[in-house]
Amino acid sequence: MSNDIEYKMVKPDASLSEFVESFWMLTNHSENAREIIVLPDGRVDIIFAYSATEPFGASLVGLESQPSKIMFSPGSIMFAVSLKLLAIEYILDIDIPHLLNHGQHLLSGFWEITREDLNNFDDFCKKVSTKLSALRKENVDPRKQKLFELMYTSKGSLTVKEMSDQVHWSSRQINRYFSQLFGLSLKAYCNILRFRASFQHIKEGKLFPEQNFTDQAHFIKEIKKFSGVLPKELSKNKDDRFIQFSTLTKK
Structure with a gap:
């Protein structure tokens, strides 16, 4: 991978492994936009991001059944959690059929994550893990x-x-x-x-x-x-x- 693009990934604690596949971060350190193709991988992502030209925000990205092309803006920082499907019902408690090959913006303050939380990846993972544990329902079918x-x-x-x-x-x-x-x-x-x-x-x-x-x-x-x-x-x-x-x- 280009030195301009930084990527990190960590696995969740065992207590969340049934619902969470991974936490990851992606950063474009360059001054140029990069074209990226995202392939279907069976995950549902909640992404917190901002760039030199875009304000901080959160989005929910549903399952994908086809490749999608995005422009990764200069100065972009993305911190995200990739969810397994069981989390959709037992943590998020939503249906996502309308998000097949689509995403949607989430309300400001979602999970109480702020732009400042994207300063430290380890702290972000801990904060989101705590939130997910609190939201997790018991008695899974x-x-x-x-x-x-x-x-x-x-x-x-x-x-x-x-x-x-x-x-x-x-x-x-x-x-x-x-x-x-x-x-x-x-x-x-x-x-x-x-x-x-x-x-x-x-x-x-x-x-x-x-x-x-x-x-x-x-x-x-x-x-x-x-x-x-x-x-x-x-x-x-x-x-x-x-x-x-x-x-x-x-x-």
Whole structure:
């Protein structure tokens, strides 16, 4: 990644790991805007940000099923929390189907985070963690807990029927739940998780399926569907424009 772009990420405490994937920060230290392409990754983000030209504000970014292009303004600072889907119902307590491939501004003072809280990333993570713990509901539906555990641990490789059988919840009911709360089907969400699981392989130049893609042609089709480019171009990541690839390290 360019020296002008700074990125940090930390994982949540174990007590929040069921609801939170990570906390992250992204800063553009240069005097020039950078074009960035954000790829679908199965996360819901709450972002607090400001730049040299934009005032401080907060936004909620829903799930994405297609790549999106943004201009990362000079002097931009973003601090964010990436949520797993269970948090939508049991922490945020909102439905987000209207936010598929969209975001919305949040009210001023959301979670009592201010511009000054973006001065120190560690302190930001602690403050948001405390807020999330306070908002978290008890008595999570065990079927949903098991369903999301299967999805994330399998990286989207299990079929809807396999998960339905294991959680004892009908496929029809699961898909209704997903459509009403998140704006897409369970299968569509698992396809996004599978796409994301291929990032590391593609970053390392392994341009063949290592997840449960049917064959090479299916792999190429799915990568292009979610990224807009072929696996080879994604691997090259010209100008570090695919931000999720820029922040990966080769193993």
